[in-house]
Amino acid sequence: MRKEKNxxxxxxxxxxxxxxxxxxxxxxxxxxxxxxxGPLQVLQAFRGDFSLIMHHAGATLWEGAVGIGISVGLSxxxxxxxxxxxxxxxxxxxxxxxxxxxxxxxxxxxxxxxxGFGIAPKIILVVVMCFFPITVNLTDGFSQxxxxxxxxxxxxxxxxxQIYRHLKFPCALPYFFSGLRISVTxxxxxxxLSEWLGGDRGIGVYMLRAKQxxxxxxxxxxxxxxxxxxxxxxxxxxxIRRKVIxxxxxx
Amino acid sequence: xxxxxLEVNRIRKQFGEKEIxxxxxxxxxxxxxxxxxxxxxxxxxxxxNILTGILEADAGGIRVEGKVGYMQQKDLLxxxxxxxxxxxxxxxxxxxxxxxxxxxxxxxxxKFQLEGYERxxxxxxxxxxxxxxxxxxxxxxxxxxxxxxxxxxxxxxxxRGSLQQWxxxxxxxxxxxxxxxxxxxEEAILLSxxxxxxxxxxxxxxxxxxxxxxxxxxxxxxxxxDPVFLELKKRILEDxx
Numbered sequence: 001m002r003k004e005k006n007x008x009x010x011x012x013x014x015x016x017x018x019x020x021x022x023x024x025x026x027x028x029x030x031x032x033x034x035x036x037x038g039p040l041q042v043l044q045a046f047r048g049d050f051s052l053i054m055h056h057a058g059a060t061l062w063e064g065a066v067g068i069g070i071s072v073g074l075s076x077x078x079x080x081x082x083x084x085x086x087x088x089x090x091x092x093x094x095x096x097x098x099x100x101x102x103x104x105x106x107x108x109x110x111x112x113x114x115x116g117f118g119i120a121p122k123i124i125l126v127v128v129m130c131f132f133p134i135t136v137n138l139t140d141g142f143s144q145x146x147x148x149x150x151x152x153x154x155x156x157x158x159x160x161x162q163i164y165r166h167l168k169f170p171c172a173l174p175y176f177f178s179g180l181r182i183s184v185t186x187x188x189x190x191x192x193l194s195e196w197l198g199g200d201r202g203i204g205v206y207m208l209r210a211k212q213x214x215x216x217x218x219x220x221x222x223x224x225x226x227x228x229x230x231x232x233x234x235x236x237x238x239x240i241r242r243k244v245i246x247x248x249x250x251x
Numbered sequence: 252x253x254x255x256x257l258e259v260n261r262i263r264k265q266f267g268e269k270e271i272x273x274x275x276x277x278x279x280x281x282x283x284x285x286x287x288x289x290x291x292x293x294x295x296x297x298x299x300n301i302l303t304g305i306l307e308a309d310a311g312g313i314r315v316e317g318k319v320g321y322m323q324q325k326d327l328l329x330x331x332x333x334x335x336x337x338x339x340x341x342x343x344x345x346x347x348x349x350x351x352x353x354x355x356x357x358x359x360x361x362k363f364q365l366e367g368y369e370r371x372x373x374x375x376x377x378x379x380x381x382x383x384x385x386x387x388x389x390x391x392x393x394x395x396x397x398x399x400x401x402x403x404x405x406x407x408x409x410x411r412g413s414l415q416q417w418x419x420x421x422x423x424x425x426x427x428x429x430x431x432x433x434x435x436x437e438e439a440i441l442l443s444x445x446x447x448x449x450x451x452x453x454x455x456x457x458x459x460x461x462x463x464x465x466x467x468x469x470x471x472x473x474x475x476x477d478p479v480f481l482e483l484k485k486r487i488l489e490d491x492x
Binding site for chain 1: 392
């Protein structure tokens with residue numbers, strides 16, 4: 001864990017250096033702000049629009065949270081279903097993989113045509129993008145369960161429910177969190193993409209409006225805020241992971 | 252005929268064309284420690300799997316008085332459960348209340364040299380402790396007949412020695428009925444009342460070595476320094492040729 005904290009410093013210094021160069025370049029070449037605003041100007045825009053950005057960010061986070069919640073539920077159902085019945089796994093697993101080759105950009109407008117400009121198409125797009133990594137990782141986790149351990153549970157005449165509770169779910173938890181980490185980063189991207197295509201609330205809507213008035217400083221402010229939000233989410237997820245997976249070692 | 256605790260009657264097993272077990276019969280009496288000794292891959296584990304019900308024999312029958320408990324070379328303790336939670340798991344799965352299962356298990360922690368480790372996780376325990384915890388779990392889940400499949404195969408030889416000495420004591424004290432599987436001749440001679448020597452595939456029983464009459468009344472702990480020990484080792488090595 002300590003190592004992780006130390007290695008944090010290197011990218012941080014790099015980013016800081018890049019930001020300084022950015023500011024210098026903008027000033028030296030006198031680049032107009034509708035082409036490229038400098039970091040200080042972005043910071044000012046962020047301060048000026050703070051409450052507005054928070055208002056939109058709240059909507060985006062809500063869509064993402066509901067979407068992730070549904071994704072987790074759906075993933076557990078599908079993963080358990082595939083784990084219980086090999087035939088289902090043989091049938092469904094390839095379909096899941098194929099489903100990921102469909103370009104999200106192409107379905108997103110369709111969702112708006114079908115479900116309107118409300119929150120529904122946003123949540124659906126989040127689910128479409130986020131359930132796959134969780135499902136795949138959870139399925140892998142289930143298949144990694146020690147065979148001898150499984151036999152031991154059968155000798156004890158454990159029910160399927162007991163096997164999942166005491167053996168398979170704990171075993172698959174590290175895999176589940178790996179999938180969730182990918183999903184959490186995609187969650188905001190999916191929600192923002194969907195908002196960008198139509199809606200009245202959310203960071204995507206804010207960015208679109210800012211872009212249309214060439215207020216690039218506000219666009220940058222929103223982008224940077226989204227990045228910070230993603231990092232915070234991953235941080236929170238790591239904390240939860242450490243609490244939930246309290247043990248060391250494997251079987 | 253007297254009632255044996257465990258009786259195996261002429262079982263056979265084939266995997267496809269390959270005959271693994273051919274006509275195996277033996278018995279284990281109450282309080283006895285019987286060893287199945289044979290080279291690696293001779294079908295010993297197949298016998299165990301048939302006894303635990305994971306596999307079914309093609310022919311022949313088995314009869315067990317009570318329940319059998321199974322323990323393997325790997326301790327198979329769940330890393331997310333404490334030592335106590337691990338050993339009472341079979342009881343919990345069978346529907347016993349947690350408090351009741353813990354009360355039943357608690358007195359045995361001293362005998363199994365695990366006192367103070369009730370609330371510790373497996374990764375905080377040594378290899379020997381983990382094997383003893385695994386054995387305690389097997390014992391609690393079914394004290395009638397314990398099937399031990401190379402139980403000390405994965406620990407270092409010093410730990411193995413002390414585990415063997417400990418097993419002699421605890422099995423005498425608790426009157427355990429044990430069927431042990433091993434490929435370690437010295438371990439077999441040290442621990443057993445009887446040794447059944449198995450041949451390579453297809454397995455059949457080559458020889459039955461009676462140890463209690465051979466060593467007289469002496470305690471098992473002293474066997475390894477008895478001249479009879481070497482004689483028996485020689486005899487078993489001849490059998491395995």
